[in-house]
Amino acid sequence: VQLFNELAKRMGFTDECFNETSADIIKNGILNKPIFKEITYENLKKNHWIKVDFGNVFSDHKFNTPSGKIEFYSESITKAGLHPVAEYLPEEESQEGSPALFAQYPINLLTPASPQLLSSQWHNVPYIKENLGEPFVTINAKDAEDRGIKDGDYCVIQNDRGQVKLKTKVSNTAVKAGVAVSFKSYWNKYTDGNTINCLAPDGIGDLDGISTYNTNLVQITKA
Secondary structure (H helix, E strand, C coil): CHHHHHHHHHCCCCCHHHHCCHHHHHHHHHCCCHHHCCCCHHHHHHHCCCCCCCCCCCCCCCCCCCCCCCCCECHHHHCCCCCCECCCCCCCCCCCCCHHHHHHCCEEEECCCCCCCECCECCCCHHHHHHHCCCEEEEEHHHHHHCCCCCCCEEEEEECCEEEEEEEEEECCCCCCCEEECCCCCCHHHCCCCCHHHHCCCCECCCCCCECCCCCEEEEEEC
């Protein structure tokens, strides 16, 4: 917090929030919520952590909807310009949604976060770097066989947005045929020039407004 405050002030920002300390943020921004009403800053400072009792959520069968019920027809969703009833729509990059693109790039690439990292942070911590090893992609045994790729081989993953060279892990159980998985956010200093992130699309989801990075078709070949 102190670092951000100092940077902001030197950049000319005068917003009041850049005068807040860590204690101010905890007191006013976190603990100043109904769910934390029985937790004081002094107790938190003394015990370092406090378990929050969330109770039995929705035990009263009251929901944050206009009707107070579970809604199969949602008027709230229509205000966002979406259909009021849930419906199936094929992904933009998929066999159904873009058959021509799928013919060229038949593998759906998923790029979840590593459980050992916080997005792109902590790569420089020696024991974490040692446990992670070098970046890799996991593919199904059938996809590997079709491409002449063996466990431990290097492969090239590519689409119209870019390409990256990674070590391959072959599995019969971790992923199904037609799917590949590689952890996001490796530093490019640990890869062969690019990271898996360069393949991700820049589209925005229609419901949640976040990136559609898991709607991502690629081709994989032996390096």
